[in-house]
Amino acid sequence: MIEVHDLHKHFGGFHAVDGATLTIEKGSITGLIGPNGAGKTTLFNVIAGVLPPTSGRVIMDGEDITGLPPHELFHKGLLRTFQIAHEFSSMSCRENLMMVPSGQSGETLWNTWFGRKRIADEERALRAKADEVLEFLTIEHLADHKAGQVSGGQKKLLELGRTMMVDAKIVFLDEVGAGVNRTLLYTISDTIKRLNEERGYTFVVIEHDMDFIDMLCNPVICMAEGHVLAEGTLAEIKANPEVIEAYLGTGLKNKDKVGA
Ligand SMILES: Nc1ncnc2c1ncn2[C@@H]1O[C@H](COP(=O)(O)OP(=O)(O)OP(=O)(O)O)[C@@H](O)[C@H]1O
Numbered sequence: 001m002i003e004v005h006d007l008h009k010h011f012g013g014f015h016a017v018d019g020a021t022l023t024i025e026k027g028s029i030t031g032l033i034g035p036n037g038a039g040k041t042t043l044f045n046v047i048a049g050v051l052p053p054t055s056g057r058v059i060m061d062g063e064d065i066t067g068l069p070p071h072e073l074f075h076k077g078l079l080r081t082f083q084i085a086h087e088f089s090s091m092s093c094r095e096n097l098m099m100v101p102s103g104q105s106g107e108t109l110w111n112t113w114f115g116r117k118r119i120a121d122e123e124r125a126l127r128a129k130a131d132e133v134l135e136f137l138t139i140e141h142l143a144d145h146k147a148g149q150v151s152g153g154q155k156k157l158l159e160l161g162r163t164m165m166v167d168a169k170i171v172f173l174d175e176v177g178a179g180v181n182r183t184l185l186y187t188i189s190d191t192i193k194r195l196n197e198e199r200g201y202t203f204v205v206i207e208h209d210m211d212f213i214d215m216l217c218n219p220v221i222c223m224a225e226g227h228v229l230a231e232g233t234l235a236e237i238k239a240n241p242e243v244i245e246a247y248l249g250t251g252l253k254n255k256d257k258v259g260a
Contacts, residue, residue: 001026002047002078002170007056008226009039009046016042018226020056024170029196029203031217031234033210035247039226040206044172048080049073060170077169081159081176089148093139093158096147097130098123100165133161137191153184160191163201170202171195177212189215210234222246 002024009017017039024030032040045051047058049070058066065073070080088096134140137157142150147158156176163171173192177185189212195201207213213220213234220237222230224246230237237243 001061003057003059004043004047005057005059007043007046007058008054009042009051010054015226017046017053020223020227022221022228022231024202024204026061026202027196027200028219029192029205029217031213031220032204032206032223033208033213033220033237034223034229038223038246040223041174042226043223044080044174044204044206048078048172050080074166077167078172079163079166079168079170080172080174081163090146092144093134093147093150093161094127094130094143096158097133097161097165098126100162129165133164136164136194137161138187151184153180153188156180156184156188157191160188160195164195164199168201170204172204172206174206175208176205177207177209185209185212186215192216 004020004022004024007017007020008015020039020043032043034040042051046053049065049068049072052067056066057064060076060078063076065076065078068076073079088099091099131140131143134143137160139150139154139157139161142154147155150158159176160171160173176188176192180188192203192205193216196203205213205217207217218233219231220234221228222237222240222243224243229246230240230243232240
């Protein structure tokens with residue numbers, strides 16, 4: 001469980017996150033919605049240690065994790081997915097997965113000289129794990145394809161796959177469905193559900209696509225102007241006058257997105 005207490009993130013005089021308080025229940029797939037500029041990504045980045053908060057607290061399973069750097073949160077099982085970095089795009093999908101776990105013996109010179117067998121064993125285990133992940137994602141046929149050459153949706157699956165290389169507990173997904181065709185969107189949503197049901201992952205999903213939120217998320221939290229405006233099922237959120245006002249208030253561009 002993650003508890004966020006009165007979190008603030010200011011950029012100069014601008015309050016991107018302005019007193020956000022929310023709880024993410026263990027085992028949930030929580031949706032985070034809100035008009036453009038509501039502070040969703042900034043909130044993610046503060047929770048995931050990418051940005052330091054101005055003030056406030058983030059508690060994970062009773063432990064204060066406020067401001068911890070991403071690699072420490074990573075070891076605690078809290079991950080934020082990132083797009084496959086350009087430098088990794090010429091590596092195969094399998095190699096991209098094998099790159100994820102840190103602290104491999106092969107990383108130190110000492111081990112390069114004295115631990116060849118151990119390195120070979122670890123590499124075999126990593127390779128087997130990567131292949132198991134590719135199979136779970138039903139993209140085992142892409143194992144030897146360059147990551148930069150697979151489709152946008154398949155790249156998203158690979159991003160999810162990277163979280164599976166390190167037994168993640170809670171995964172933050174920022175617009176994982178953006179620019180993905182409908183069929184792959186169903187595959188991604190199905191994969192998230194399976195990871196949630198079969199492997200106990202908790203997810204927090206930022207998404208503008210309300211169909212995707214509807215398929216996947218309960219509860220849904222709506223942010224506006226840096227704080228939480230409403231929480232409930234998507235149907236409850238859509239019927240909330242403050243939510244409708246927040247979407248309308250940002251101009252016609254966002255009006256249809258909440259479908260209200
Ligand atoms: N590094 C930064 N410096 C200054 N302002 C920033 C910075 N990052 C974000 N902001 C501002 O903070 C506000 C919230 O941005 P954020 O990206 O968190 O919103 P969002 O809800 O994720 O929006 P969207 O749905 O459009 O992605 C925006 O007005 C944005 O311009």
